[in-house]
Structure formats: C-alpha cells, structure tokens
Amino acid sequence: GNSVTQMEGPVTLSEEAFLTINCTYTATGYPSLFWYVQYPGEGLQLLLKATKADDKGSNKGFEATYRKETTSFHLEKGSVQVSDSAVYFCALPERGSNYKLTFGKGTLLTVNP
C-alpha cells in the first residue's frame, strides 16, 4: 500500500535559519500529497498540498514540490520563526481509499530565538 517516511526529529534551529524536513513516499500512481502542522496542544491543520507531479504547494512561507523522480515531497522554509515550532506530518491517501490518509510519524521542530 501507499506509505510515507519522514526524517526523524527532533529538529532544532535558530530563528531565521533555513528549514528542510524530508518526506519520501511509496505509492501506486500519483496521489495527492499533504503536509499538516500540529502546534502544541492542538489538532492538526492542513499546511499545504500538491495534487500532481511537479506541483508546488505553498503556504505561510513554507513550500514543498511533488517530485516523482525522487518520490519526495520535502518541506522547506527559508527563514523560520519561533512561532513555527510544531510537529509536521507528511501524508498521502491510502491506496484504494477515497477517504483514508496515511500519515508519517511526524517531525518535531523547535525554533529558538
């Protein structure tokens, strides 16, 4: 079935540093890909998505490009802020399901001032 593998955290950066969180996927076909963010003590929020190969999703300064050649969907931000401290999840639809998502294990990002 479809699956995602995220880089293990935690990731600790200083404010204004460059961020990359790696996500690679295994899938049949070219499903949509998602990044979700979970701030401390809260539920998940959809951060960005890409619906087909070579698409770039972007939101709040974060970007991720759907790369079929490397089966990757890495999350990047050029200059992180303390308020970006959160857990980030990569996700894709479960194979054959119209509803279910498969999530990565999450990567904890801490940004220090």
Next chain:
Amino acid sequence: DGGITQSPKYLFRKEGQNVTLSCEQNLNHDAMYWYRQDPGQGLRLIYYSQIVNDFQKGDIAEGYSVSREKKESFPLTVTSAQKNPTAFYLCASSPTGTSLHEQYFGPGTRLTVT
C-alpha cells in the same frame, strides 16, 4: 465560523468506566474520522464514517465504538475493553469532490485513565 469542536479538552476517568468523547462539525462534511495519537507516534485511525448511519473500522478499532446518527456528530466511546485508553484523541472531517482527502481536525481531547 465553521469548524470542528471536541469536548471536553481534558477528560479523566477511572479504569473500568466507559467514556464518550464528543465531536461536532458545522462544515457540512460527509466524512468524519477518529484518530488516536500517542507520544512520539503518528496518527492511528480508529473509526471513520463516510455518511450518516454508516461507519467502518480503522486500524485500531478494538475497545472503541462510534455512532453516526447525524451528519454533524460523530461521538466516540472508549470502552473498558480498551487496554491502554490514555491518549490524545483527534476528530476530523473531510468534504467530498475534488478536496476529498483534505481533512480538517478538531482541537483534540486528552483522555487520562487511572
């Protein structure tokens, strides 16, 4: 404002008691989901419902039950049969159509069973 509400935010129960977690949405979404989140782990699907009066087991349904009598509501009961009920529980919903897999999450309920 449209969204998903879960109540309560924190819940404490004694071992052996059933407990019901509330989830309500006013997004007019057909599909709803319950996930469990444990420290250092990703999300695990407990149950999901595609439409009123219908629901399916997820990956870890044992010890849980749900109902879907109304489109807006999808309560989860954690029964005494659930061996390790202490966890953070997340409810989500999703629309149909082109945004099929975009799930919207509630703020979660942290359940502690002692």
